[in-house]
Amino acid sequence: MPDPTNPPDPETDPDPDPIAALHQAVDRLTRPLDVMHRDRLQCRRGCASCCVDDLTVFPVEADLIRRHHAPLLANEAPHPAGVCAFLDDQGACRIYEHRPYVCRTQGYPLRWLDEADGDSLVELRDICPLNDDTGPPIEQLPAEACWTLGPVEEQLARAQYQAHGEASARVRIRLRDLFAPGAETPRDARHQGR
Template identity: 55%
Template structure:
């Protein structure tokens, strides 16, 4: 298990290096900061390995504290700040950046899609940005899926965990 967590940390380090460069490049438009949590939606799921990593590092929090009220991520504190920031999941590490991905319309047609947090739209329209100025969704998700596959033999559809479900003292409706 230690090897799997080391592999996950190496993955996070690579993501952090690349997103740090993008954050620097887009510093004039990014409004993201501690307490900005409009992207921190409820019911986010992560791969089992990421959930186990959170449990490993935040055992006391999960066992003894309440999740943030429903509507936003369970790991936010009362000020809207992330309580697991250092070990946050992959999906949280790319939030706010200009995103791009390729969608297959049919067997012969691919289309590039782009998106950015509405708070970060000001500036050069994201459709005009170079591909390398965006976080490309796909390659890193595949790397993370491989890390997950090496961690557990559960079928890919059964290895997702809701962040809210990690809490032991969850307020159930």
């Protein structure tokens, strides 16, 4: 099984778009988790429990969405506030093929290291509550049965730094803010009175 803590590096991937290549690598690396947790995962088209409002992405991921979904961003309204701006009326993602990294790993058992008292580290875990009803408790899962947070985020930060410089490595963009100004108003309301 591939090591989810060591995905291919976008700097050395032959794909001309390093962010698309990184997303493809994440998809490949999560396939074993799909198989391993097929009875546990309730994630399906239209399940939007993890699709919360105010998700943010690095500008390099925002750039990818802009390149592939310019007409959507310019001409359509975001989903009403409260859930992700990219959901349609049935709760499906309108940019699924180009969804950001954070959306590609939602629902899986997640693990990460955090600082505890002083210099020590503690492993933390989490999973969508909808996926926590079957199977062993996530605390009992081996590390390889979880998606490890950290390595891909570091690669995204590195790609962001390379594309836009040091200051941009800390910048995040709300997905809702990718829509054109005025897109907050439903299309019908924008065209009334003309």
